[in-house]
Amino acid sequence: xxxxxxxxxxxxxxxxxxxxxxxxxxxxxxxxxxxxxxxxxxxxxxxxxxxxxxxxxxxxxxxxxxxxxxxxxxxxxxxxxxxxxxxxxxxxxxxxxxxxxxxx
Numbered sequence: 001x002x003x004x005x006x007x008x009x010x011x012x013x014x015x016x017x018x019x020x021x022x023x024x025x026x027x028x029x030x031x032x033x034x035x036x037x038x039x040x041x042x043x044x045x046x047x048x049x050x051x052x053x054x055x056x057x058x059x060x061x062x063x064x065x066x067x068x069x070x071x072x073x074x075x076x077x078x079x080x081x082x083x084x085x086x087x088x089x090x091x092x093x094x095x096x097x098x099x100x101x102x103x104x
Contacts, residue, residue: 017085019044019069022061025086027095028073033061038071043072068102 023035023044026060036059038044045053046061063069067082067088078097089095 009062015085016062016064018059019056019061019063020048020077022082022085022098025095026080026098027089027092043071071098078098 014089020032020036020039023029023038024032029035029038035088039056039061042055042057045054046056046063047053048064049066063085065082065084067096068079070079071081072078077089079102081102082099084098086095086098093100
């Protein structure tokens with residue numbers, strides 16, 4: 001076997017997702033375009049593998065399970081860890097399974 005497939009995602013066909021799409025799937029925004037605008041304004045920080053937080057300003061930035069996101073909505077600071085990427089914008093319970101609250 002070739003070494004080109006070193007990691008096989010166990011969550012379906014892909015283990016990453018556009019960040020605007022993920023924020024919409026996780027029901028942080030009512031529309032994908034609102035999520036994209038929020039990202040373009042640089043209002044989300046991405047923390048990957050314990051690295052320093054990086055300001056995200058592109059809706060197409062990929063997010064993966066294990067990534068942490070920090071942002072403020074409605075005067076409330078939100079810090080979540082991505083658990084899954086999701087394939088659709090489902091009901092609230094399904095959306096809630098995409099992340100868990102991260103300790104501040």
